[in-house]
Amino acid sequence: MLRVLALASVVLLGIAPQASQAITVYTSWERHALVGSDVRLSCSFFSWRFVSEDVSFTWRYRPDGSRDSVSIAHYAGGEPYTDNKGAFKDRVEFVGNPKRRDGSILIKNLDFSDNGTFTCDAKNPPDIVGRPSSVRLLVFETLPIQAGVITGAIIGVVLGLLVLIVVIYYLMRFLVARRVFSLSVSKHGKKKKEGSQQRQASFLLLLFFLFLLPLLQYPPPLLPPLPHMHPVCSDKRNRLARCHHHMTIWRDYNSIQRLLREFGMRKRVVKGNIHLLCMAAQLT
Amino acid sequence: MLCILLGVLALHLLVFILLIVSTASNEKGHSDLWYSCLSEPKAYSCSQASNEDWIQAVQALMILAVVFCFVSLLAFAYQLFRLFKGGRFYFTSIFQILASVFVMCAAIIYTVMRPSNGKGFGYSYVLAWVAFPLSLISGLIYLILRKKD
Numbered sequence A: 001m002l003r004v005l006a007l008a009s010v011v012l013l014g015i016a017p018q019a020s021q022a023i024t025v026y027t028s029w030e031r032h033a034l035v036g037s038d039v040r041l042s043c044s045f046f047s048w049r050f051v052s053e054d055v056s057f058t059w060r061y062r063p064d065g066s067r068d069s070v071s072i073a074h075y076a077g078g079e080p081y082t083d084n085k086g087a088f089k090d091r092v093e094f095v096g097n098p099k100r101r102d103g104s105i106l107i108k109n110l111d112f113s114d115n116g117t118f119t120c121d122a123k124n125p126p127d128i129v130g131r132p133s134s135v136r137l138l139v140f141e142t143l144p145i146q147a148g149v150i151t152g153a154i155i156g157v158v159l160g161l162l163v164l165i166v167v168i169y170y171l172m173r174f175l176v177a178r179r180v181f182s183l184s185v186s187k188h189g190k191k192k193k194e195g196s197q198q199r200q201a202s203f204l205l206l207l208f209f210l211f212l213l214p215l216l217q218y219p220p221p222l223l224p225p226l227p228h229m230h231p232v233c234s235d236k237r238n239r240l241a242r243c244h245h246h247m248t249i250w251r252d253y254n255s256i257q258r259l260l261r262e263f264g265m266r267k268r269v270v271k272g273n274i275h276l277l278c279m280a281a282q283l284t
Numbered sequence B: 001m002l003c004i005l006l007g008v009l010a011l012h013l014l015v016f017i018l019l020i021v022s023t024a025s026n027e028k029g030h031s032d033l034w035y036s037c038l039s040e041p042k043a044y045s046c047s048q049a050s051n052e053d054w055i056q057a058v059q060a061l062m063i064l065a066v067v068f069c070f071v072s073l074l075a076f077a078y079q080l081f082r083l084f085k086g087g088r089f090y091f092t093s094i095f096q097i098l099a100s101v102f103v104m105c106a107a108i109i110y111t112v113m114r115p116s117n118g119k120g121f122g123y124s125y126v127l128a129w130v131a132f133p134l135s136l137i138s139g140l141i142y143l144i145l146r147k148k149d
Helices: A002-020 A149-189 A195-217 A237-263 A267-283 B002-024 B053-082 B090-113 B123-144
Strands: A023-027 A030-034 A039-041 A043-046 A056-063 A070-076 A079-082 A092-094 A105-107 A116-123 A133-140 B035-039 B044-048
Touching: A023 A116, A023 A133, A030 A039, A039 A133, A043 A116, A070 A092, A079 A092, A149 B053, B002 B053, B002 B090, B002 B123, B053 B090, B053 B123, B090 B123
Parallel strands: A030 A133
Antiparallel strands: A023 A043, A039 A105, A056 A070, A056 A116, A070 A079, A092 A105, A116 A133, B035 B044
16 A cells, blocks of 8 residues: 555656646648638647646748748737738737637638748747647638548448448348248148149249249359258257258258259259258248 | 469469559659659659549559459458359459459559650559459459369
8 A cells, every 4th residue: 555655656756847848739730721711720739737827829921932931920918919011911810719728810811822831839838848830721722622532432432332232132142042931831831731722832932943043043152052962951960850840841842953953954053052041941 | 173273373362462562652753643752863752642533533443453352362262162062253253353344444544644744654553554464364264263172
């Protein structure tokens, strides 16, 4: 316990000298604006000290291609002062809230000659050691599309379409398999009752196979193939119950397979899709 | 069978590497996909490539080609172990052919719209044009290939 206290006090003492660390000023990196519009350049700072009454903000402007900067806005002693002689006469307004560490300015009615770098310098006595931060202003006639917007859009749309197509494809296969399976189950259930209805159901089932199995064949199943083609179930003993269930279907499909072979369909087509129907069976 | 598989896989990897190098490289002194750099005797200045629509479309298509090539590589690995005997590598070939189509589109757009400042073509451009027929051939091989294991 004492050790914890000692450690904590050491840490706190280590932090205390940082109370007089440098002030950090934050502005945007770059601002894009249209000719004739207004732009708000934001500037804020972080300081370990509370905001004093002598907090000051200074905004300087350096045109593109020039090395000298001229001051255009200043806030000190609770009063804002803006340019009343130079190029920014009556166009600059101090809109920040210094008590909330915000020293933003608003520049109205932009022109192409306003292209340049704006530097904000904030001082919070006694915290005065810090580097000013700059924001670059670019004035355009028409705003260009940001780099990467179109790139991201194209990539996103194509990948999204791909995912959608894959999902729809598997959904369709699954639904068709379920439909076929439910038909066969209904046929099997009423087997003892009416013979003509059975024949009708089996005919419908056959139709389904004829029309939909070619569709199902199309890309070959990405799902795992069956290890052996004999029983539809796996070899594990604890799946015996399901095995029986499937064996009945298998009997039906064997007969259907024979019929299909007469029609010229490939055996592989039927075999390749039986596990799908098994899957559908497990879920119904 | 093993030789064919290894050969096809090697070709696929070659295409993948070519695509990556072509997409991600920036040669100094040429106007490229991501940056345009001017080289002077003792200095160089790079600025981001123009924000024009066509360059962004070329960027997107090249990235998509790389992605599809990678996905087809994964599909090949999957189908190698999971496909039933006698089956064709459909998914692999579809993705590979799509990748080649994207590379072709990107190369064509770049050829048509490139800034006419007579600087010539960088190696990334040449690599893209080389990758296109190779990936097309690779995709077609996958289409014809049958799993015999």
